[in-house]
Amino acid sequence: MLENIKKKLNNAFKEGIHMTENISTQFSRVTSPTLDSNNDPELGIPPEINIAAGAELLQKYEDAWINTYEANKANVEVAKNITETIDRLQQRMQTRQVNINDMMTCLAGLPTIEANLKASLEKFNQIEALGFAVEEKIADLLNVTQMLDRQELIIQMNLEAKCKEMIELEAQQQKEATEQRLKIQKEEEKLKQLQQERQAVFDDAFQSDMQAFKQTGGVAKIELKGPRVMTLEEIDLDNDDTNDLEDFLND
Template sequence: MVFGNYTPLFHIPEENHDKDPINVHCGGEILHHFQEQWENIHQLNEENAKKANMLADDIQKLASKIDSSKKNIILITNMISKLSSDISDGLECVKRLYSTTETIESKLIDLENLIDEVEFKKLKEQHCFHLEQYEKKKKDAFETTKCALQENHQKKVADYEASKKLLMEERQKVFQDAFKLDLELYKTSGTMPDHKQISPNGALLEEIQLDVDQNELSKFFDDTNEST
């Protein structure tokens, strides 16, 4: 038997209803109320269990994040504690790098100077080579010119000597002929011509050296002695 929305949890016998006017359904609404409360509580418990599971997951995630953050904080703390020494090491590295840069710059300057010296030496060697070639060329030209001049000079000297020899031979012949005439004149007249007279070529006869044949002169004196 149902009263309103109430469903009894157990069956009550109706055999004594006519005899006893007691309301056996008394308290049904209270039981129904508590049953609804129990169902609500049960539903709430289930919802709370689900929310508890969700909250446990969130707590687990949050714990993981907190643990990760804690590790990061520890790492950052260690890094911060080493930051001063790292900065000092970094400054030392910068100083060494600066020193190395200055050394490299100095070496580069030395290298540039060495390159300039090598190029200058190479250029000097090239100039010396060209100068030697020029000197050799000029020397060869000088020797060629010298040989040509010597040959020309020797030819001129030879020509001059030949012409002089020919001239002397002609003069010698002329003076020998004049000497023979003087000898003939001396044989016939007993007198010698004046030796101060000028020769046809403008020289004094006494200045002329004659190549006299000694045999002819001896014969002349012998003939003169015999005649006396």
């Protein structure tokens, strides 16, 4: 519809320009006569002929043509403005048509978008449920971790206590072993000293008996209380024992 109006305005615009050009050409060729009724004798025109007859009518038409010319010029400008306005409207309509087409395309894709949104919502719900499950598992894991930490702390404390007890026990054992060793050493020293004293007594008694044996040829018998002890006379010496005895006496 706008295209038809534009064409009609263009045609009117061309016709107005053509009419204006024609009127301008005609007025440029015709010179309006003056309203003076006196004839110029030099022209050779008889005085009875009024050459100014119809000048007022011609002036009227000339004014009408001038007005028409100005109106046509104004119409041309108006038509030009209307044409520009129609061009702008056409561009806007084309732009809006493109926007409408894009909108229709988008609207045509709404069912697909809705289906995708529903699928995304379901996925989101699944992910949310999975997140809740993961949070519960993490909470359980934290509880287990805390319990293991407590157990590890208890075990560590027990181990430290056991180590401390073992260290104390080992120190006590070492102390007792040292005391026992010192005690045994003292007992051994006492026993050794006792043995040395007894050995000295036995040596003295043996030397006395040997001196008496050498002088008298016998040994006095000593009555001892307790179980019977064999005397030297009652002891039978073998050759080996005799040699040992002689070595002992020589020493």
